[in-house]
Structures are given as structure tokens and as C-alpha cells.
Amino acid sequence: MPLPLIIQNRFVETYEGIPAARFNNSLEAKNFEEALQHVGASYRTKIIKSKKHGRQFVITLLEAL
Numbered sequence: 001m002p003l004p005l006i007i008q009n010r011f012v013e014t015y016e017g018i019p020a021a022r023f024n025n026s027l028e029a030k031n032f033e034e035a036l037q038h039v040g041a042s043y044r045t046k047i048i049k050s051k052k053h054g055r056q057f058v059i060t061l062l063e064a065l
């Protein structure tokens with residue numbers, strides 16, 4: 001079953017060759033994770049810390065779009 005279009009549109013970049021969505025806010029990332037859980041999608045969350053960009057949450061999709 002394909003993901004809803006509103007979820008697919010958030011995966012605009014790639015991280016390590018996998019479609020990814022990037023968030024600067026933990027609340028937005030958590031809400032997006034809950035939406036992915038609701039539709040039964042497999043995903044992985046990576047927290048990246050840097051001095052230049054601060055803390056970012058990268059959610060990668062583990063199954064094909």
C-alpha cells in the first residue's frame with residue numbers, strides 16, 4: 001500500500017541514499033513519526049548535532065515509496 005501523498009511529499013531529500021525528511025523541531029519530528037506509525041511505514045530516526053545547524057532530526061524511510 002503506498003503512503004498518503006501528504007507523507008510522501010515530506011521526503012524531499014536523501015540521507016545515505018535513502019529518502020529522508022529533515023526537521024529542526026522535535027515536536028514536528030514526533031508528529032511525523034506518529035503519522036508514519038499510523039500508516040504502518042518502516043522508518044528510522046537519526047539525530048544530528050552540529051554547531052552550524054544545531055540539532056536536526058532526520059527520518060529515513062526504510063521501504064520504497
